[in-house]
Amino acid sequence: MVSVREVQVTFDCAEPARVAHFWAEVLGYVVPPQSPEDEESWSACADPNGVGPRLYFQRVPEGKVVKNRVHLDVRVGTGLVGEERLAALEAECARLLPLGAKRVRLLEADEENESCLVMQDVEGNEFCLD
Numbered sequence: 001m002v003s004v005r006e007v008q009v010t011f012d013c014a015e016p017a018r019v020a021h022f023w024a025e026v027l028g029y030v031v032p033p034q035s036p037e038d039e040e041s042w043s044a045c046a047d048p049n050g051v052g053p054r055l056y057f058q059r060v061p062e063g064k065v066v067k068n069r070v071h072l073d074v075r076v077g078t079g080l081v082g083e084e085r086l087a088a089l090e091a092e093c094a095r096l097l098p099l100g101a102k103r104v105r106l107l108e109a110d111e112e113n114e115s116c117l118v119m120q121d122v123e124g125n126e127f128c129l130d
Contacts, residue, residue, distance in 0.1 A: 007053045009072070012064075013123050016043035016057035022122045023055050025099050026074060064124050073116075073130040081114060089117045089129045096129075 013019045017031075020043035024031045029045040029052070046054045076092040077085040086106075093103055100122035109115045117129040 008056050009053050009070075010056045010058060011125060012060040012062075013057050013125075014059065014063065015123070016041065016059050019043070019057045019121060019123055019125075020045045020055070022099055022101075023057075026096060026101075026121075027052065027055075029055070068126045071125070072127045074127060076129050077114065077116075078130075082109075085109075085115055089115065092129050093117055093119065 011019060017039040020031050023029065024045040027045070027047070030048050031043065031045045034043065040059065042056065042058045044054055044056045046052075074092070077088045080088055089106075093101075096119065097103065102120040102124075104118040104120055104126065107113070107116050107118060114130075118126060119129060120126055
């Protein structure tokens with residue numbers, strides 16, 4: 001039997017410290033102190049309660065070219081349906097826009113899925129408010 005392993009989610013980006021601070025605000029995470037030299041090449045943020053995965057941001061020379069193959073779902077509407085869910089998604093969207101997030105599109109509920117809101121972080125990485 002395999003034991004549970006810790007998971008870290010790694011993002012390639014141009015400005016690691018900027019992206020780390022964005023995600024720390026989104027998730028209520030903390031950015032540990034680091035040297036200014038290190039911030040040029042990498043940064044991270046972590047759940048202060050130790051429950052969620054650490055997010056690691058590494059600087060790469062190339063920019064984002066295509067749609068993400070992996071993305072984060074920020075679960076703000078869990079257990080909510082209909083107008084109540086949409087209101088929760090819109091409220092969180094309104095909170096994130098001043099942080100530098102961009103709204104992409106609303107995916108409305110259908111027979112199989114509840115509504116979710118597709119957004120982008122400060123470097124264009126897509127994520128969902130779910």
